[in-house]
Amino acid sequence: VEQGRSCVFLTSSRNSRNMEEGRVNGTIQYCAHTNCCVGFFRIIDGQPVAELQGCKMVVGGCLDPTCFTSTTHLDYIRCECSSNLCNGNITWNAEEKQPQLKHSSHSTDMVTAIVVVLGMLLCTLVVAVKCRHRFRGYDDKQHLSLPEESLTSLCSCHISKQSDMDLTSMELQQIVGSGHFASVWQGSYQGTTVAVKVFPTWCKQEFTVEREVYGLPHLVHAGIAHFLGAGRKSDSGDCVLLLELATCGSLSSFLSKNSSDWTTTLKLAQSLSEGLAYLHSDFYRHGVHKPAVAHRDLSSNNVLVRDDGTCVLCDFGSSTILRSCAGPHSWQRYMVNVQSQVGTLCYMAPELLDGCVNLSSGWCLIQGDVYSLGTLLWELLMRCSDLFIGCPVPEHRLPYEEELGASPSLEQLIVHVSERRERPSVPKHWQQGLHDILLDSWDHDSDARLTAQCARDRLVSLPPCCSI
Numbered sequence: 001v002e003q004g005r006s007c008v009f010l011t012s013s014r015n016s017r018n019m020e021e022g023r024v025n026g027t028i029q030y031c032a033h034t035n036c037c038v039g040f041f042r043i044i045d046g047q048p049v050a051e052l053q054g055c056k057m058v059v060g061g062c063l064d065p066t067c068f069t070s071t072t073h074l075d076y077i078r079c080e081c082s083s084n085l086c087n088g089n090i091t092w093n094a095e096e097k098q099p100q101l102k103h104s105s106h107s108t109d110m111v112t113a114i115v116v117v118l119g120m121l122l123c124t125l126v127v128a129v130k131c132r133h134r135f136r137g138y139d140d141k142q143h144l145s146l147p148e149e150s151l152t153s154l155c156s157c158h159i160s161k162q163s164d165m166d167l168t169s170m171e172l173q174q175i176v177g178s179g180h181f182a183s184v185w186q187g188s189y190q191g192t193t194v195a196v197k198v199f200p201t202w203c204k205q206e207f208t209v210e211r212e213v214y215g216l217p218h219l220v221h222a223g224i225a226h227f228l229g230a231g232r233k234s235d236s237g238d239c240v241l242l243l244e245l246a247t248c249g250s251l252s253s254f255l256s257k258n259s260s261d262w263t264t265t266l267k268l269a270q271s272l273s274e275g276l277a278y279l280h281s282d283f284y285r286h287g288v289h290k291p292a293v294a295h296r297d298l299s300s301n302n303v304l305v306r307d308d309g310t311c312v313l314c315d316f317g318s319s320t321i322l323r324s325c326a327g328p329h330s331w332q333r334y335m336v337n338v339q340s341q342v343g344t345l346c347y348m349a350p351e352l353l354d355g356c357v358n359l360s361s362g363w364c365l366i367q368g369d370v371y372s373l374g375t376l377l378w379e380l381l382m383r384c385s386d387l388f389i390g391c392p393v394p395e396h397r398l399p400y401e402e403e404l405g406a407s408p409s410l411e412q413l414i415v416h417v418s419e420r421r422e423r424p425s426v427p428k429h430w431q432q433g434l435h436d437i438l439l440d441s442w443d444h445d446s447d448a449r450l451t452a453q454c455a456r457d458r459l460v461s462l463p464p465c466c467s468i
């Protein structure tokens with residue numbers, strides 16, 4: 001008999017993610033991490049029809065044993081609750097379809113907006129004065145005089161204010177995924193199909209971090225989800241990011257449904273490492289600094305697959321921007337969002353798992369990403385049919401799932417990955433080039449690991465037709 005919470009389970013084929021929250025038996029999920037059930041329902045002909053049900057991804061927060069409506073997105077409603085199978089039905093009052101917050105939230109928004117604007121003005125002033133001071137010293141020595149605008153453009157601590165989009169023409173059509181913080185929908189905006197990432201108001205911090213990353217100068221790259229803008233829903237006040245829609249969904253759901261030949265696998269692997277190499281890059285172009293960004297939560301749920309067979313990185317809610325006012329490679333003083341360990345456990349580097357690392361070192365965060373890249377490449381390669389000729393391609397597995405099960409604990413991973421220095425097992429018959437890329441990406445010594453750019457270069461130099 002299973003202990004703990006059981007919830008009604010229903011998933012869309014594109015959202016395999018909530019499978020990880022506990023064992024599923026038919027229409028019941030036994031929660032491994034939480035005491036809360038959650039349900040998303042669509043209102044069709046005035047009646048709620050379930051679209052996604054299961055264990056909630058975030059621990060805590062559900063106080064009510066009955067599933068009352070908690071958030072509303074046009075014709076979608078969501079509820080969470082704390083008794084067995086409570087998410088089977090939603091308690092929903094059609095009259096209350098739109099939240100009744102308008103008046104008070106408007107005035108609160110106004111006050112918040114004023115405080116934010118004043119805060120930003122003050123920060124900009126302080127940063128400008130600091131940069132000015134720094135460059136004035138330089139000027140004195142070099143007898144140079146920099147034009148006024150280059151003072152702020154050289155200074156990547158300067159955060160430019162991004163304006164909100166008008167979202168009145170946005171429509172949400174169907175849910176395509178949900179994570180710990182947000183739900184992601186297929187929608188339309190001004191006639192174009194888009195992905196809409198909706199953050200409930202209590203996840204504003206994650207929204208702000210992610211928006212800031214997407215809004216960095218020069219962050220447009222084929223390997224990074226294309227950012228279209230951000231704003232707030234007028235009905236609920238929820239924060240919204242508008243992104244390109246990756247039609248094949250997450251890499252995790254892609255791999256669980258498809259095995260691929262060598263050419264397809266190589267394309268996925270190369271585009272993935274190219275995206276990460278670009279994210280990590282730190283350069284000036286046209287006088288504007290693109291700082292390095294550490295993703296910090298790379299997993300096959302945070303990589304998407306386009307219909308052209310390439311990967312794109314998404315979900316920058318845990319990322320750290322390695323800002324610098326003094327130019328590239330002087331990261332330490334200006335990093336934000338490094339307070340704690342973040343990431344998906346089975347992709348986390350040994351030094352991050354056991355906490356034996358100085359989180360304020362930009363290099364260590366970057367090399368933590370490279371370890372995750374190694375485990376992701378392994379996950380991809382394990383679904384390559386050309387690497388398993390004469391035997392069946394293994395089912396899709398997460399790193400260490402074979403050895404430790406689907407949801408290993410932190411303690412199990414510390415012992416396995418950090419203390420025993422075990423890694424996902426690589427079939428012996430694979431060619432040496434592949435072994436080397438994996439071993440050099442997940443080396444125990446983070447300084448000895450490849451860079452993402454180097455991993456990409458090695459993948460490019462592999463033979464186009466797999467000779468194993």
Ligand SMILES: Nc1ncnc2c1ncn2[C@@H]1O[C@H](COP(=O)(O)OP(=O)(O)OP(=O)(O)O)[C@@H](O)[C@H]1O
Binds near residue numbers: 195247249302317
């Ligand atoms: N642009 C997109 N196109 C298609 N599907 C997407 C897109 N963005 C996200 N998704 C789907 O939604 C899921 C959740 O998205 P995301 O990881 O950004 O949410 P989150 O709440 O920030 O997650 P996390 O729990 O990892 O922090 C993804 O795993 C993916 O399946």
